[in-house]
Amino acid sequence: MTDRLEVVFSPLTAATENVAVAFASDELALGSRLKDLNAKSGGAVLKAAEAGDFKGKAKSAIEILAPPKLDVTRLIVIGTGKAADLSDLDRTVLGGTALGHVLARKCASASFIAEIPDSSEKADLIAADVALGALLRHYSFKKYLTRKSTSDDSASNGPRDSLTRLVIHTADPDKARTTFLRHKAIADGVYFARDLVNEPANVLGPVEFAERVKDLERFGVEVEILDVPALEALKMGSLLSVGQGSVKPSRVAIMQWNGSRSKRARPICFVGKGVTFDTGGISIKPAAGMEDMKGDMGGAACVSGLMLTLAQRKANVNVVGLIGCVENMPSGSSVRPGDIVTSMSGQTIEVLNTDAEGRLVLADVLWYAQERFKPKLIVDLATLTGAIMVALGKDYAGVYCNDDRLYADLQNASAATGEKIWRMPLDKSFDKLIDSKNADVKNIGGRWGGACTAAAFLHRFVKDTPWAHIDVAGTAMDATRTDISQSWASGWGVRLLDKFVGDNHEKPEK
Numbered sequence: 001m002t003d004r005l006e007v008v009f010s011p012l013t014a015a016t017e018n019v020a021v022a023f024a025s026d027e028l029a030l031g032s033r034l035k036d037l038n039a040k041s042g043g044a045v046l047k048a049a050e051a052g053d054f055k056g057k058a059k060s061a062i063e064i065l066a067p068p069k070l071d072v073t074r075l076i077v078i079g080t081g082k083a084a085d086l087s088d089l090d091r092t093v094l095g096g097t098a099l100g101h102v103l104a105r106k107c108a109s110a111s112f113i114a115e116i117p118d119s120s121e122k123a124d125l126i127a128a129d130v131a132l133g134a135l136l137r138h139y140s141f142k143k144y145l146t147r148k149s150t151s152d153d154s155a156s157n158g159p160r161d162s163l164t165r166l167v168i169h170t171a172d173p174d175k176a177r178t179t180f181l182r183h184k185a186i187a188d189g190v191y192f193a194r195d196l197v198n199e200p201a202n203v204l205g206p207v208e209f210a211e212r213v214k215d216l217e218r219f220g221v222e223v224e225i226l227d228v229p230a231l232e233a234l235k236m237g238s239l240l241s242v243g244q245g246s247v248k249p250s251r252v253a254i255m256q257w258n259g260s261r262s263k264r265a266r267p268i269c270f271v272g273k274g275v276t277f278d279t280g281g282i283s284i285k286p287a288a289g290m291e292d293m294k295g296d297m298g299g300a301a302c303v304s305g306l307m308l309t310l311a312q313r314k315a316n317v318n319v320v321g322l323i324g325c326v327e328n329m330p331s332g333s334s335v336r337p338g339d340i341v342t343s344m345s346g347q348t349i350e351v352l353n354t355d356a357e358g359r360l361v362l363a364d365v366l367w368y369a370q371e372r373f374k375p376k377l378i379v380d381l382a383t384l385t386g387a388i389m390v391a392l393g394k395d396y397a398g399v400y401c402n403d404d405r406l407y408a409d410l411q412n413a414s415a416a417t418g419e420k421i422w423r424m425p426l427d428k429s430f431d432k433l434i435d436s437k438n439a440d441v442k443n444i445g446g447r448w449g450g451a452c453t454a455a456a457f458l459h460r461f462v463k464d465t466p467w468a469h470i471d472v473a474g475t476a477m478d479a480t481r482t483d484i485s486q487s488w489a490s491g492w493g494v495r496l497l498d499k500f501v502g503d504n505h506e507k508p509e510k
């Protein structure tokens with residue numbers, strides 16, 4: 001719910017806005033436009049660089065105030081380091097860094113001169129990459145701020161953020177505009193995911209979540225919503241047991257994007273945990289920090305954002321996104337520790353801890369996805385365990401995968417997008433820990449390896465489909481702030497999975 005930032009592409013030589021940002025590479029290499037500006041201003045750029053000992057190194061910057069004879073009030077020059085080494089991701093991050101400088105200056109409009117001297121990359125891609133980084137950086141969640149300003153208005157997050165227009169100067173604006181369409185689709189998907197995660201649980205319950213994804217029909221996604229009677233008819237007793245204590249009824253949403261040129265191609269499925277609020281249920285959580293559990297639908301938000309991105313860029317692939325939306329509350333009708341429920345697969349589950357609810361939701365949605373769609377592969381995303389944060393911290397998501405090829409593809413997409421993953425073990429020794437005396441399986445292991453026993457539980461609901469489970473508890477919410485993500489909700493995974501789909505599942509079939 002960020003105030004709109006209008007991004008426009010304009011020729012290199014067009015007039016710049018009041019605040020302009022340009023890039024200089026290692027050894028103080030300047031682009032053609034920056035050289036012009038330097039000449040016009042009587043060498044102001046090079047003089048400032050000399051005075052500030054600026055040589056274009058990565059992470060360095062100088063600011064020239066009121067440069068003579070130029071129509072800008074400030075010219076900020078950011079170092080890129082060695083231009084030849086820059087990846088797509090580096091350029092995107094650079095766009096985020098540049099926007100950070102602009103936001104701190106509190107201006108209404110700004111220009112980026114999107115030239116990276118000595119770079120071998122095409123001008124349109126440079127322009128589109130920095131524009132994407134700027135958009136990702138600009139996001140903030142301000143829809144509930146009604147006062148004009150507050151005492152702790154920070155540079156980029158206060159309601160006074162005034163930036164509305166960003167002009168990207170580039171050698172070929174028409175081409176850049178076309179290239180940017182794909183980048184814009186990614187930004188839209190990330191924004192959608194972040195908005196869903198940031199939304200408080202009184203506003204976004206399972207019903208409202210499903211309504212928001214229903215809206216993806218505008219972009220050509222087919223969306224079905226299953227209500228409680230439909231879920232009962234499907235015998236999703238595991239998922240339904242989680243929502244039974246809440247006054248908010250559960251929903252499953254199924255989003256289909258059929259973009260493949262061969263319409264009958266088997267789809268790939270993405271499954272998301274959508275617990276709109278997780279109190280823990282009868283096994284209630286402690287009060288401190290419980291507010292964060294409004295974000296316990298980060299997996300489902302990522303799947304929804306991904307569907308929006310794929311539809312907006314008309315991806316040549318058949319993809320199904322399935323999300324299980326429930327609220328986990330304690331009440332007279334809640335599931336109790338010791339209760340035994342029957343999942344759609346027929347397997348019975350002893351619920352020993354009602355706070356291990358995400359796996360109960362996923363068990364049924366994973367099963368349904370396989371039964372109905374016979375997918376080529378399944379990836380699920382879930383804010384599943386605190387234990388994954390103990391193991392990997394806040395910057396890596398843990399991945400459990402039954403297929404080395406699938407993991408390798410995810411790893412490549414991870415390296416390209418900077419959304420980091422680390423492979424974790426799926427092993428029989430964890431599976432043993434969830435055998436139950438009273439039912440086929442129990443929903444908790446023991447004290448150790450909590451993320452691994454959670455994955456082992458999910459594994460029992462996967463047949464022989466290639467499958468990856470991504471535990472995003474550390475990365476989806478309360479995320480580390482970066483140059484391209486300043487929000488509590490990161491939208492983690494949209495960029496990773498868009499890249500994964502694009503690189504591995506949109507190539508013409510052999």
Ligand code: BES
Nearest residue numbers: 296353355356383384385386387444473
């Ligand atoms: N949603 C939580 C996991 C979580 C915790 C996500 C903190 C993000 C931040 C999940 O439903 C949960 O409560 N897991 C329990 C499992 C335990 C009861 C076996 C946990 O991790 O403590």
Ligand code: MN
Nearest residue numbers: 278355356357
């Ligand atoms: Mn829980």
Ligand code: ZN
Nearest residue numbers: 275278296358
């Ligand atoms: Zn949870």
